[in-house]
Amino acid sequence: MIRKTIGDWFREESALLRKEYGLDDTSQMELTLENPKMWTHYCLIEEEDIDTGEGESCNWCGQEEEAQKLIDKKLPRSKVKS
Numbered sequence: 001m002i003r004k005t006i007g008d009w010f011r012e013e014s015a016l017l018r019k020e021y022g023l024d025d026t027s028q029m030e031l032t033l034e035n036p037k038m039w040t041h042y043c044l045i046e047e048e049d050i051d052t053g054e055g056e057s058c059n060w061c062g063q064e065e066e067a068q069k070l071i072d073k074k075l076p077r078s079k080v081k082s
């Protein structure tokens with residue numbers, strides 16, 4: 001099963017809109033709407049990776065972005081998983 005992400009959907013929609021309005025690939029629209037800034041952590045409450053909006057803390061465990069940055073620095077995620 002192929003899952004379409006919101007990002008995929010948005011890319012398709014924005015490509016159509018750009019064509020329609022004659023905008024180029026670096027239009028402001030895409031810059032502001034695509035890739036909202038998120039930070040990721042392994043949530044001990046949910047027991048999975050959770051994406052959280054920039055500047056927000058985790059809804060489940062209350063982890064904060066700055067704290068997670070420190071953890072990632074000391075314990076790179078690639079090393080944890082392999």
Ligand SMILES: [Zn+2]
Pocket residue numbers: 041042043044045046050058059060061062063
């Ligand atoms: Zn969490």
